[in-house]
Amino acid sequence: MATNESGKTLVVEQIGSPIRRPKEQRATLIGLGLNKMHRRSTLQDTPSVRGMIARVQHLVRVVDEA
Numbered sequence: 001m002a003t004n005e006s007g008k009t010l011v012v013e014q015i016g017s018p019i020r021r022p023k024e025q026r027a028t029l030i031g032l033g034l035n036k037m038h039r040r041s042t043l044q045d046t047p048s049v050r051g052m053i054a055r056v057q058h059l060v061r062v063v064d065e066a
C-alpha cells in the first residue's frame with residue numbers, strides 16, 4: 001500500500017442519512033468516521049479514501065482540501 005508523503009488531508013461532512021440505505025453504504029460511512037448528520041471527519045487524502053467518498057457521494061461532501 002502506498003503512503004501519502006505530502007500529508008494532504010480532506011475534511012468530509014455527512015449531509016445525508018444512512019436510514020433506508022444498503023448496509024454497504026452504512027459501513028462505508030462508518031469507515032470514513034461518520035455516523036451522524038453534520039459530523040465532520042478529517043482523513044488522509046489517499047486513493048482508498050477517495051474511492052470510499054465516491055461510493056457515498058450522495059451522503060457526504062468534501063468541506064476542505066488542505
